[in-house]
Amino acid sequence: MSVRRIERGDQTREKLLIAAIDVFGRVGFDAATTRMLSEGAGANQQAIAYYFGSKEGLYLATAASIADGINDHIAPLRSLVFARVEAARSGTAPLSTDEARRLLCKIIQRMAALFASSRSEPWALFIIREQSQPTAAFRQLYDGVMGPLLQICHHLVGILLDEDPASQHVRLRTVSLVGSVLVFRMANAAVLSTLDWEAIDDKGLAAIEALAVELVASIAPVSPIVGTR
Template identity: 55%
Template sequence: MAEPSIQRKSRRTQAGSRRRAPDRRDATRERLLTAAIDVFGRYGFDATTTRALAEAAGVNLQAIPYHFGGKEGLYIAAADHLAQIISSHVSGRREQIRARIEQADGGLEVAEARQLLVQMMRTMLGLFVSRQSEPWARFILREQMEPTEAFERIYGRVMKPTLEVIGRLVAIILGEEVGSEHVRLRTVTLLGSLVVFRMANAAVLAQLGWESIGPRELDRIHAVVDELVSALGQPGGRA
């Protein structure tokens, strides 16, 4: 009677091992992706070695070809991973706003458009000033200077849909056609006013005499964001 019991236990143990194995593989893959965003962002694609990536992730060197086929595959996967992370922070608010615009079917009031724009900009600002976005910014900045397929992945999955929603709000506020050159210019200018707090963080802190951006400083920035949106389309506030 004992033998069947042992066999059943063995089968359960084997099944449990099979269930746990993907978790270990996923953890290795996750460590590599996180390390890749940081290391590629610091040193660039050409200067980064697979050994440096493996050491930064704390994994075996063979894990890179096993999971990603090589350094290039890991680089592209890191871009996809980064796009997914950023999207998880902003897509909820973005799609909520998109749904409201579509629900209004062209009848969204300017005052509400301003409120929604402030909400979207504050959501993005919270991400830009967070410490976790530092390695993301380095990776993206390199792709801005010398775009590769990785830029297309990040732009297509995060930047483009976000700019589209902001642009629709800007068009409503300005009373102009969605997609017009002027609306697109105003949209990227608004985004630039937020990006500066990450891409030029050191200059911002030096100029303002801040040691860091904490709750107090973030409140000050929120107030300026509100001013920017309030001035949009107003006499004297329009480019």
């Protein structure tokens, strides 16, 4: 096969994935037809079977593609943050509270920048559907990006709370923290209405990233209340 045909095939596959993010997000798996998917990509219906085996195969590949997109965005954190945390988790290089807070800030700010930006907009409906009615595609999203990222955050939040990272309390605090930045995409209309913004511009993004610092700064052990009845 010639290089040109391979490149053309790659382009067709990519167009199908882009169309699938939109179609599956808007109407869901059951309502989406192969005609809708192929027409959205400007391809013939047989291309779905050729590249993905079936509509279900395309659906799973779409979830994996979204996970890849998120991983691409957080890639700069891998050598600077994730590798450092993994070393700490292995016990070879423990983290101080100050360093844990700094690393967690980097993660939350990076996530905030992604989900407040228009880049994440095409993914939102697909992700929301999988959160409310999980299918096999949820495992692609969770195992591919959400789970590993949460494990890193569990460790850092555990250090800040001086608790076992595997404890229920630490996991609750972690998902609450992550949810506080996911809201800028998953509840975008409510956010814009509440803040009287037409869109999240550079100034708004700077405010959101500053908020991420505040949120991480607020994570600390809770002192017991003495003398209450």
